[in-house]
Amino acid sequence: MKTxxxxxxxxxxxxxxxxxxxxxxxxQCDVSITYTPSMPVAGPTSEVxxxxxxxxxxxxxxxxxxxxxxxxxxxxxxxxxxxSEVTFIADAAGPYSVTLxxxxxxxxxxxxxxxxxxVLRDATFExxxxxxxxxxxxxxxxxxxxxxxxxxxxxxxxxxxxEASTLASGTVRNSSGVGIPAYVQFYPLGMxxxxxxxxxxxxGAFTARLLLQPHDVIVIPSATNIAPERLTNYTTTGALxxxxxxxxxSGTVHQGATPISGARVQLTIDGVPTTLATTAANGTxxxxxxxxxxxxxxxxxxxxxxxxxxxxxxxxxxxxxxLAIDANYAGITLRNLxxxxxxxxxxALPNRPVVIVGQVSSTSMIAGLASTTxxxxxxxxTDAGGNLPSVLAPATTLFAVTTxxxxxxxxxxxxxxxPAAIDAPAMTTxxxxxxxxxxxxxxxxxDLIPKDELAAANAPALHFIADSSGRVAGxxxxxxxxxxxxxxxxxxxxxxxxxxKTTIDTSYALPPAVYVSGDVTITGxxxxxxxxxxxxxCESCTGVDKSRPIxxxxxxxxxSFRLAVPDPAAM
Amino acid sequence: MIQDIPVVIRAEGDRDSSTCAWQGxxxxxxxxxxxLTILAVVxxxxxxxxxxxxxRPSIAIDGIGDExxxxxxxxxxxxHDDPEGHFIKFTWRAYACTDGEGGADCDTEPxxxxxxxxxxxxxxxxxxxxxxxxNVRVILEAKDELGATAKPMQELVIVTLDRPPGLQLERxxxxxxxxxxxxxxxxxxxxxxxxxxxxxxxKWEVFAPTQTPGTLADPVVMxxxxxxxDKIRTFVKTFTPSxxxxxxxxxxATDPLDRSTTKSLMFTVVPPPPPCIAQLAPIVPTGGAAxxxxxxxxxxxxxxxxxxxxxxxQSGDPALGVTRFEWWFKGPGAPAHTVVDNATASSFxxxxxxxxxxxxxxxxxxxxxxxxTPMNCLPTDPTCSVxxxxxxxxxxxxxxxxx
Numbered sequence: 005m006k007t008x009x010x011x012x013x014x015x016x017x018x019x020x021x022x023x024x025x026x027x028x029x030x031x032q033c034d035v036s037i038t039y040t041p042s043m044p045v046a047g048p049t050s051e052v053x054x055x056x057x058x059x060x061x062x063x064x065x066x067x068x069x070x071x072x073x074x075x076x077x078x079x080x081x082x083x084x085x086x087x088s089e090v091t092f093i094a095d096a097a098g099p100y101s102v103t104l105x106x107x108x109x110x111x112x113x114x115x116x117x118x119x120x121x122x123v124l125r126d127a128t129f130e131x132x133x134x135x136x137x138x139x140x141x142x143x144x145x146x147x148x149x150x151x152x153x154x155x156x157x158x159x160x161x162x163x164x165x166x167e168a169s170t171l172a173s174g175t176v177r178n179s180s181g182v183g184i185p186a187y188v189q190f191y192p193l194g195m196x197x198x199x200x201x202x203x204x205x206x207x208g209a210f211t212a213r214l215l216l217q218p219h220d221v222i223v224i225p226s227a228t229n230i231a232p233e234r235l236t237n238y239t240t241t242g243a244l245x246x247x248x249x250x251x252x253x254s255g256t257v258h259q260g261a262t263p264i265s266g267a268r269v270q271l272t273i274d275g276v277p278t279t280l281a282t283t284a285a286n287g288t289x290x291x292x293x294x295x296x297x298x299x300x301x302x303x304x305x306x307x308x309x310x311x312x313x314x315x316x317x318x319x320x321x322x323x324x325x326x327l328a329i330d331a332n333y334a335g336i337t338l339r340n341l342x343x344x345x346x347x348x349x350x351x352a353l354p355n356r357p358v359v360i361v362g363q364v365s366s367t368s369m370i371a372g373l374a375s376t377t378x379x380x381x382x383x384x385x386t387d388a389g390g391n392l393p394s395v396l397a398p399a400t401t402l403f404a405v406t407t408x409x410x411x412x413x414x415x416x417x418x419x420x421x422x423p424a425a426i427d428a429p430a431m432t433t434x435x436x437x438x439x440x441x442x443x444x445x446x447x448x449x450x451d452l453i454p455k456d457e458l459a460a461a462n463a464p465a466l467h468f469i470a471d472s473s474g475r476v477a478g479x480x481x482x483x484x485x486x487x488x489x490x491x492x493x494x495x496x497x498x499x500x501x502x503x504x505k506t507t508i509d510t511s512y513a514l515p516p517a518v519y520v521s522g523d524v525t526i527t528g529x530x531x532x533x534x535x536x537x538x539x540x541x542c543e544s545c546t547g548v549d550k551s552r553p554i555x556x557x558x559x560x561x562x563x564s565f566r567l568a569v570p571d572p573a574a575m
Numbered sequence: 576m577i578q579d580i581p582v583v584i585r586a587e588g589d590r591d592s593s594t595c596a597w598q599g600x601x602x603x604x605x606x607x608x609x610x611l612t613i614l615a616v617v618x619x620x621x622x623x624x625x626x627x628x629x630x631r632p633s634i635a636i637d638g639i640g641d642e643x644x645x646x647x648x649x650x651x652x653x654x655h656d657d658p659e660g661h662f663i664k665f666t667w668r669a670y671a672c673t674d675g676e677g678g679a680d681c682d683t684e685p686x687x688x689x690x691x692x693x694x695x696x697x698x699x700x701x702x703x704x705x706x707x708x709x710n711v712r713v714i715l716e717a718k719d720e721l722g723a724t725a726k727p728m729q730e731l732v733i734v735t736l737d738r739p740p741g742l743q744l745e746r747x748x749x750x751x752x753x754x755x756x757x758x759x760x761x762x763x764x765x766x767x768x769x770x771x772x773x774x775x776x777x778k779w780e781v782f783a784p785t786q787t788p789g790t791l792a793d794p795v796v797m798x799x800x801x802x803x804x805d806k807i808r809t810f811v812k813t814f815t816p817s818x819x820x821x822x823x824x825x826x827x828a829t830d831p832l833d834r835s836t837t838k839s840l841m842f843t844v845v846p847p848p849p850p851c852i853a854q855l856a857p858i859v860p861t862g863g864a865a866x867x868x869x870x871x872x873x874x875x876x877x878x879x880x881x882x883x884x885x886x887x888x889q890s891g892d893p894a895l896g897v898t899r900f901e902w903w904f905k906g907p908g909a910p911a912h913t914v915v916d917n918a919t920a921s922s923f924x925x926x927x928x929x930x931x932x933x934x935x936x937x938x939x940x941x942x943x944x945x946x947x948t949p950m951n952c953l954p955t956d957p958t959c960s961v962x963x964x965x966x967x968x969x970x971x972x973x974x975x976x977x978x
Contacts (some may be wrong), residue, residue: 137854137877187860187867201858224867224978228933268932270869270978277869277978280932307931316928381929411916451920462929464902464918493888493897537854537877548871548924551856556887558853558878 033061033114035106044123046097052121055089056104063110072101097125099160125156130572133197133541136524138166142533144526145169145215148197155573161522168527172240173211176204176223178230179249183208185226190219214240222276231292234276250292255329257306263287268307274300295325304370306331313338313396315378319370335367342394345425346406352390353408353428359383360418361460362402381460405461415457415483431479437511438490440497444474452480453487455504490514498570499554515574521566524559532563540567632657634717634725643698644738645708645768651694653715661719667694671702672710681712698735700768707832708735740774740828741765742836748894750882753847757815759794763807764828771808778827779812784820816844850881850898850944851967865935865976868927874938874973875922884944886921896945903939911954912939927977934977941970
């Protein structure tokens with residue numbers, strides 16, 4: 005059975021007088037609390053054993069333990085005969101607050117020690133990322149660490165101590181040793197979520213507040229003809245290595261035997277982009293980067309000229325960048341949508357922005373990768389008669405996202421052939437309620453995150469604030485797909501997320517919340533960190549959802565925070 | 576053998592207090608009769624015997640301070656002198672009075688009596704009849720071990736004062752005071768001797784910097800009941816200043832004996848400070864640089880500080896609201912930024928896949944609190960501070976390069 009070393013806060017207090025509990029070495033009396041089991045589960049017979057360790061204090065001691073659960077005193081039982089260890093029954097889940105006062109029989113007393121025993125409801129949990137960004141005035145580093153949120157269990161993290169950091173400075177230099185401007189990302193090893201970013205000036209000079217540990221550094225030069233590069237194991241005490249001489253990576257973009265010129269090509273090799281290249285008249289391109297090591301993922305993106313009507317191609321795989329990376333458009337038939345009417349009912353929609361979007365299935369391939377996907381995003385505007393101008397697009401079923409008026413979007417289908425018209429349906433009335441069980445939740449927020457066609461058209465997320473009865477009313481584009489995100493700023497219930505919804509239900513029940521609390525401090529200072537951003541992020545999510553907070557707060561005047569998190573048991 | 580014992584009659588300065596001692600004690604007349612008897616015996620026998628005549632002890636109450644308050648603890652001591660050094664028994668009595676001179680208007684029964692060489696008591700708040708205590712009459716009597724009493728008995732009249740009411744003023748919240756923003760002011764009144772219930776409602780006064788008065792009203796939501804109503808009563812008002820300047824809220828609590836306490840809260844009401852963007856993500860490029868974006872990115876304002884509307888929301892302060900966000904976008908080649916309709920959350924998602932690599936776009940956020948202070952900066956300014964302080968901006972612009 006593991007022993008959990010709890011919080012030891014008794015380090016700074018002085019022992020009183022010569023007869024106090026100061027040890028022979030003259031050190032300060034220390035008291036620490038440990039407990040077993042390390043992850044107690046609540047139950048009528050669940051016994052937690054608290055143990056004390058007193059250092060720098062001679063002679064015998066008397067011990068006074070106090071255990072509170074939600075402000076109610078929990079009885080303890082002496083387990084050692086001298087009070088140095090006690091037990092209590094943890095019959096309910098949640099944090100138990102423990103204090104210990106130690107008095108030396110020779111006189112004097114040690115500082116009070118505190119600990120929090122988090123008692124679980126059961127052993128199941130959800131892993132999330134606790135992401136803390138202190139205000140710049142705190143001169144502290146970003147923290148990003150995994151935490152376990154357990155079923156139905158409030159969890160007091162206790163002090164979250166920001167580790168020691170330094171304001172690192174250096175110079176980004178090209179392969180000739182000349183300082184260059186760049187965008188720089190620092191990834192502390194073992195805590196990549198705590199990425200720190202900065203810009204190097206025109207001379208290459210940069211500063212960044214970094215943890216005192218090695219970092220991987222991604223440098224993306226501002227000049228598009230200098231290859232970005234990952235520099236590993238940068239230590240804040242040393243100089244940032246010079247960029248190395250880049251490799252040339254080449255290929256051809258073509259459609260059958262026809263070269264495609266003017267296409268933009270970029271590779272991302274093991275998370276580091278190459279320079280951006282434009283295909284020449286013969287379809288060839290060359291980007292600057294660094295060859296992929298074996299087993300590293302290479303992503304290739306081909307963006308043809310918008311007027312070509314061809315889809316943008318993407319593919320990822322284990323490619324050899326030492327070989328030519330060619331892209332071949334195949335199996336794509338184009339059509340011209342010129343003259344196709346865009347209408348709302350019988351009404352023409354002249355001079356309206358329209359974005360033609362959609363996935364394009366074809367036999368096109370990049371470097372022979374079957375994972376190649378294609379999609380189009382073609383912006384255009386209807387003419388004075390409400391018809392599309394000359395627009396080439398793949399002859400497959402696509403969608404048109406029409407901006408009928410500010411805030412009034414419509415998603416209409418574009419048939420595979422030559423459609424007579426594209427419909428721009430009227431907005432759909434939205435009326436829904438966010439509730440917490442049987443209770444109305446005033447002021448809850450609803451965010452509708454566009455997906456698919458709306459997302460491809462860069463439609464914005466819709467943000468609503470519920471009235472006093474928890475009701476949200478408005479209108480949303482018909483035919484859109486959304487991630488539905490409810491959140492309660494008052495923390496009464498946990499957030500709720502429903503993915504890929506084409507309709508909005510008339511009501512949603514926000515799940516019960518469990519609360520994660522703590523206090524943010526910084527190494528070497530007893531001052532609380534006020535105004536730090538504290539977020540819980542999804543660990544298993546990908547893309548932009550990985551950085552979209554599940555819950556977020558700012559630390560208060562005491563440096564404390566309390567996050568309402570959906571109870572994993574209800575998810 | 577005839578024993579020659581001198582007769583000593585010792586007189587005090589006060590002849591009336593002269594005394595004699597004969598075993599169990601005697602009066603002056605007894606002493607004279609005893610002396611005649613002795614003389615007769617001497618005449619008969621040729622010699623006489625007499626005990627030393629006991630003398631009265633003298634006493635005095637040691638003074639205390641000039642004033643005590645009702646409810647105060649009083650400790651008294653005495654100084655004494657007994658010529659024979661006898662043990663002296665002291666009897667203390669204390670009477671509650673309205674006018675204690677000569678005990679003319681004192682309670683019949685003492686509220687304190689004890690036989691000790693010192694006295695200690697708490698000054699009562701009221702007399703037996705319910706009148707407030709104005710004086711305390713303390714009587715000290717002393718008797719030596721032979722029964723001689725100190726004369727006259729000692730009397731001390733202690734002037735007992737009415738303690739003024741206690742008054743503690745406190746304002747709600749720690750935000751900057753701005754016109755038309757209400758704050759709660761609580762007045763916690765107490766009165767150790769009369770009790771808070773006797774005080775009634777305190778008097779509230781508003782002193783405005785101009786002729787335009789502020790509003791002082793009862794709160795819409797009543798505060799929770801006092802936890803110790805027999806000791807402290809709390810009165811709450813909602814104060815809404817109408818204009819900038821120096822304001823004073825003066826509160827006076829008066830007890831039944833017309834003792835009053837006045838305290839003031841001074842407020843400096845200033846124009847509303849704007850909200851400030853405290854954190855941004857991702858980093859904002861400066862000096863013409865562009866942030867290279869290769870993946871869908873969430874542009875965010877994680878923290879806004881303000882006295883009115885903050886972000887993230889704080890559930891603990893009902894006076895605080897939530898920041899309003901406004902997002903603007905400038906696409907490749909577009910002449911100006913345009914507001915993104917319905918984009919009012921704290922974040923804005925941007926997917927570079929919708930653009931051609933190499934495109935430059937600009938994403939702008941503007942924040943507002945309930946004051947909706949207009950931004951008078953040029954549209955081309957990447958940042959804006961309505962108070963012209965770079966440390967507190969309400970607009971920020973990311974220049975983004977699609978990669």
